[in-house]
Amino acid sequence: MLLHIPQVLSADEVATLRARLATGPWVDGRATVGAQGAQVKRNRQLDAASPLARELSAQVSAALWRHPRFVSAALPRQVLPPFFNRYAGGEQYGEHVDGAIRFLPDSGQPLRTDISATLFLAEPESYEGGDLVVRDTYGEHLVKLPAGDLVLYPSTSLHRVEPVTAGERVCAFLWVQSMVRDDGQRTQLHELDQAIQALRARVGDSAELVSLTGVYHNLLRRWAEV
Numbered sequence: 001m002l003l004h005i006p007q008v009l010s011a012d013e014v015a016t017l018r019a020r021l022a023t024g025p026w027v028d029g030r031a032t033v034g035a036q037g038a039q040v041k042r043n044r045q046l047d048a049a050s051p052l053a054r055e056l057s058a059q060v061s062a063a064l065w066r067h068p069r070f071v072s073a074a075l076p077r078q079v080l081p082p083f084f085n086r087y088a089g090g091e092q093y094g095e096h097v098d099g100a101i102r103f104l105p106d107s108g109q110p111l112r113t114d115i116s117a118t119l120f121l122a123e124p125e126s127y128e129g130g131d132l133v134v135r136d137t138y139g140e141h142l143v144k145l146p147a148g149d150l151v152l153y154p155s156t157s158l159h160r161v162e163p164v165t166a167g168e169r170v171c172a173f174l175w176v177q178s179m180v181r182d183d184g185q186r187t188q189l190h191e192l193d194q195a196i197q198a199l200r201a202r203v204g205d206s207a208e209l210v211s212l213t214g215v216y217h218n219l220l221r222r223w224a225e226v
Contacts, residue, residue, distance in 0.1 A: 001187040002134055002141055002153045005069045009148040013063070014121055017056060021084060021121075021170065024052045029085055029093075040094025043161075046084040048105070057081040060119065060172050064150075073152055073190045075179045077226065078111050080104065082119070082174040087130055092163040095135075098155045102175055113155040114183075115176040120145045127167030134159045152176075154183045179224040189223075192216050 009017070029043040046053045060082045064070050080102050087093075102111045118132055124144045132143040132151065135158040143151050153159070155175060180186045196212050203209075 001073070001183055001190065002136070002143075003073050003151065003190075004143075004145060005067065005073065005150040005152065006146075007148055008063055008067050008070065008119060008150045009060075009121075011148065013059075014147045017059070018121060018170065020052065020056055021046065021086075024084075025050050026086065032083070034099070037096055040096060040160075042091045043085050043087045043093060044091075045086075048083055053084065054081070056084065057172075060174075064174075070150065070152075072193045073186070074115050074117075074176045075186060075189065075220075075224070076176045077179045078104070078109075078177040080111055080113075080175045082172040084121075084170070084172050086168055086170045087161065087164040088127075088168040090163050090165060092129075093161040095158055095160040097158055098175065100155075111175065112177045112181075113175040114178040114181055115152055116155045116157070116159070117150055117152050117174050117176065118143070119148075119150045119172040119174075121147055121170040121172060122168060123147045127169050128165045129162045130164040130169035131162045132159060133162060156183075179226055180220070181225060182223070185219075185223045189216065189220060192219070 025047040026044040027047050029045045030038040030041050032045060033041055061079060064079060098113050098116050100113055102113055104111055123146060134141045134143060134153045145151060178186060180189060193216055196209060196216060200209055
């Protein structure tokens with residue numbers, strides 16, 4: 001499922017975050033990938049070990065956990081603390097697949113990367129190029145969202161970031177281990193949940209909605225790994 005989630009951060013939250021990021025320690029993005037990724041990755045990342053990175057990462061994590069659409073779509077079991085990157089002057093990230101296992105920074109506990117996510121922190125008109133390109137069985141999908149918006153996509157997807165030829169692309173990025181490993185099952189659960197919520201808002205509770213809610217939770221009970 002390739003899903004656009006609007007307004008994870010407000011305009012004021014984005015502005016505050018960008019101001020803080022401008023003061024941060026930035027390092028070569030190749031420091032956090034393996035040998036294969038290092039061949040195609042050209043960007044900068046906020047030093048993840050810095051106090052600023054930990055503070056801003058916690059702020060973004062909190063915004064994600066309180067956003068109902070993110071929780072519905074990702075069904076997160078664990079969320080890796082977000083990283084921050086920036087691209088300018090032709091920087092890009094060639095086609096790659098994200099590693100299957102990451103490790104939580106404090107505990108060292110492994111996290112299976114079921115879902116990849118990019119949170120855009122620069123308005124699309126402020127830079128040229130820089131599209132996130134996600135490839136699936138239906139072809140290539142170009143993603144370039146308003147600041148504060150998030151895209152979710154399966155971590156199994158081939159993807160790349162096109163060269164930024166003017167301005168600067170700034171994003172947060174992260175990975176999720178979902179309670180539901182299978183992308184097709186997560187998609188069905190999310191669509192069912194959204195339909196239930198829309199019907200409840202339109203007609204209120206009813207016996208039929210209670211039944212549908214039961215179907216949702218019984219499917220989640222069957223598929224979830226907790």
